[in-house]
Amino acid sequence: MTEAKTAPGWGSLRRLAPIAIAVIAGATIGQLNPAMGKFLAPFGRLYLSLLLMCVIPIIGAAVVSSLGRLVSNHKLGKNLLVIVVVFWVGMLLAATIGTTVGWVTGVGSDLQMSPTLGALLLEMESTSGGGLAGDPSASPSAQGRPVELFEGHRASQRPALAASGHDPASDHPRFFIYLDKLIPENLIEAYLEDNYLAVLFFSVLLGVALGFVPTETRNIALGVVEALFDSLLRIISWVIWLLPLGLLSIIAGQVAAGGLEFVSVFRKVIVVSLVTTLTTMALFTLTIWRLRKTSLLGVLRAMREPLLVAVATSSSFASIPAAMVALKQGLGLKKETVNLFLPLGITLNPIGSALFFSLSSIFAVQLHSGSESAFGLTTALALIFGSVLAGLASMGLASMGLPGVSALWMLGLVLGPIGVPPEVGIVALLAVAPIIDPLFTMVNVFGNCTATCILDRYLG
Numbered sequence: 001m002t003e004a005k006t007a008p009g010w011g012s013l014r015r016l017a018p019i020a021i022a023v024i025a026g027a028t029i030g031q032l033n034p035a036m037g038k039f040l041a042p043f044g045r046l047y048l049s050l051l052l053m054c055v056i057p058i059i060g061a062a063v064v065s066s067l068g069r070l071v072s073n074h075k076l077g078k079n080l081l082v083i084v085v086v087f088w089v090g091m092l093l094a095a096t097i098g099t100t101v102g103w104v105t106g107v108g109s110d111l112q113m114s115p116t117l118g119a120l121l122l123e124m125e126s127t128s129g130g131g132l133a134g135d136p137s138a139s140p141s142a143q144g145r146p147v148e149l150f151e152g153h154r155a156s157q158r159p160a161l162a163a164s165g166h167d168p169a170s171d172h173p174r175f176f177i178y179l180d181k182l183i184p185e186n187l188i189e190a191y192l193e194d195n196y197l198a199v200l201f202f203s204v205l206l207g208v209a210l211g212f213v214p215t216e217t218r219n220i221a222l223g224v225v226e227a228l229f230d231s232l233l234r235i236i237s238w239v240i241w242l243l244p245l246g247l248l249s250i251i252a253g254q255v256a257a258g259g260l261e262f263v264s265v266f267r268k269v270i271v272v273s274l275v276t277t278l279t280t281m282a283l284f285t286l287t288i289w290r291l292r293k294t295s296l297l298g299v300l301r302a303m304r305e306p307l308l309v310a311v312a313t314s315s316s317f318a319s320i321p322a323a324m325v326a327l328k329q330g331l332g333l334k335k336e337t338v339n340l341f342l343p344l345g346i347t348l349n350p351i352g353s354a355l356f357f358s359l360s361s362i363f364a365v366q367l368h369s370g371s372e373s374a375f376g377l378t379t380a381l382a383l384i385f386g387s388v389l390a391g392l393a394s395m396g397l398a399s400m401g402l403p404g405v406s407a408l409w410m411l412g413l414v415l416g417p418i419g420v421p422p423e424v425g426i427v428a429l430l431a432v433a434p435i436i437d438p439l440f441t442m443v444n445v446f447g448n449c450t451a452t453c454i455l456d457r458y459l460g
Contacts (some may be wrong), residue, residue: 022244030255041253047246061229063203066340071211094355095387102362302330345448352444353391386414
């Protein structure tokens with residue numbers, strides 16, 4: 001595959017001024033004129049759909065062509081263990097960073113028994129439709145007054161969770177459901193439902209099978225797949241031209257819907273999340289710098305486009321096309337390595353989710369206890385490994401078409417074994433998740449680009 005060096009669209013992202021103006025304008029419109037922000041919101045969703053339109057075919061074409069070449073050269077078997085090790089080490093490292101930073105900074109200790117937080121969350125529940133059914137504090141007479149929402153195992157919290165239509169007890173991993181989604185009865189239906197895991201599974205099978213087809217036939221088939229890949233990437237490059245307008249609409253709609261009231265209450269959570277993600281991405285930058293023998297500025301310049309898309313869309317999958325171009329053209333990675341390992345990593349290596357769950361778990365533990373005191377090594381290890389498992393489980397939720405916020409319920413996998421009720425952190429994080437989610441999406445994209453660089457160095 002030979003992507004054009006000057007593909008239209010990507011160059012527009014090198015001018016950051018339109019992006020910055022779009023972010024500021026979107027936030028300003030959403031805050032000062034919520035009606036206009038809500039009017040623009042559908043255009044933001046339309047742009048996101050346009051950006052995601054070609055992602056699943058791109059994943060399929062990239063994996064099929066790369067695996068077909070790899071299998072035909074008899075290089076697949078010896079590489080599997082290295083791939084698994086690189087992915088798991090990355091997730092464990094991210095979870096360790098999140099746990100450490102969260103404990104050192106006391107990310108959840110200052111919110112214990114916060115009247116302002118309680119009032120804001122009650123307002124959020126009442127405006128989202130239905131209020132807190134069965135909770136005396138949700139009565140009209142209680143609206144607007146300070147409420148001490150977090151009191152350990154307080155039973156009155158549970159009706160609020162029941163009103164959301166979700167049962168935390170049912171959130172244990174249902175691996176057979178995930179397997180059912182992994183192996184679809186109808187491939188077309190999997191495409192229509194954005195079932196990335198099923199598409200990836202079929203693409204892996206097809207790529208391996210093509211590797212055993214006679215050489216002449218295989219080359220013809222892979223040539224067609226590669227031409228399709230290049231065409232889809234060209235379409236995405238055209239869509240990127242509209243990123244500033246799409247970003248303005250998305251942010252205006254989000255601010256109009258949620259406002260900026262939570263920023264002051266969750267200031268520490270937002271700052272700690274920013275510090276944690278920047279620390280993690282700094283390690284990624286240093287790793288790529290050492291592997292590719294380029295300048296630190298060169299690494300950041302190459303990664304600018306996929307990270308901007310990640311922030312704009314909060315979608316790792318939407319960032320795949322830009323990340324592919326960045327790794328091949330900006331960092332000089334082999335096309336076969338990028339086309340195989342990057343889609344695999346984005347789908348199967350949720351390093352950003354592992355970081356998010358580790359930090360969120362510390363947040364919930366400290367919010368529950370109201371203390372910054374240290375906890376034992378066993379508890380820390382439980383949180384680290386639990387965060388990795390929760391990240392993997394959240395992949396299953398994504399494959400089932402559930403929204404990203406639903407992944408918060410996976411905190412039960414992390415907190416259950418150490419005796420902390422997950423709802424302590426979930427209710428609070430529901431308010432701040434839309435603000436910090438783009439940060440962890442950047443980590444997911446950057447982390448998998450780093451993993452691809454490592455695999456390119458040792459397996460390329």
